[in-house]
Amino acid sequence: MTRRVTLLNGPNLNLLGKRQPEIYGHETLSDIETALTRQGAELGLEVVAFQSNHEGVLVDQIQAAREGSAAIIINPGAYSHTSVAILDALNAFEGLVIEVHISNIHKREAFRHHSFVSARADAVIAGCGAQGYQLALQRIAALLG
Numbered sequence: 001m002t003r004r005v006t007l008l009n010g011p012n013l014n015l016l017g018k019r020q021p022e023i024y025g026h027e028t029l030s031d032i033e034t035a036l037t038r039q040g041a042e043l044g045l046e047v048v049a050f051q052s053n054h055e056g057v058l059v060d061q062i063q064a065a066r067e068g069s070a071a072i073i074i075n076p077g078a079y080s081h082t083s084v085a086i087l088d089a090l091n092a093f094e095g096l097v098i099e100v101h102i103s104n105i106h107k108r109e110a111f112r113h114h115s116f117v118s119a120r121a122d123a124v125i126a127g128c129g130a131q132g133y134q135l136a137l138q139r140i141a142a143l144l145g
């Protein structure tokens with residue numbers, strides 16, 4: 001059985017690979033989505049990827065994941081540090097949730113140290129670069145069995 005994993009990326013992550021490579025690396029979001037889709041196929045997981053710069057659209061996508069997704073991998077971007085709405089939406093999702101940050105948010109400005117999403121996440125990966133998304137998918141495959 002192929003199980004669905006929703007990959008969600010929040011605001012400004014569409015700029016990956018195009019600005020600030022010293023913080024966020026050289027891979028584009030399209031590179032990451034393609035690699036994860038391939039890795040998912042090898043693991044028997046169907047990866048469905050979305051990115052939005054808008055909080056409400058991300059909430060809509062999390063709600064949509066309630067219909068048929070076994071897990072969500074989410075990098076909420078700056079909304080990690082501000083959004084109770086995204087936390088509430090994730091709390092209404094019954095599957096696995098893994099939060100990914102490309103950079104190590106704990107090594108950066110103090111306002112990035114707290115994430116509302118972490119209160120719901122089954123795991124948090126930070127500071128592993130784009131590889132963090134692959135680690136999240138491996139963990140989901142292991143947990144889903």
Ligand code: CA2
Nearest residue numbers: 012015016019020077078101102103112
């Ligand atoms: O490290 C991460 O993945 C973050 O979630 C990225 C967010 C930041 O607000 C979080 O504190 C940590 C920002 C994403 C912005 O991405 C850009 C990529 C390239 C150029 C400019 C922004």
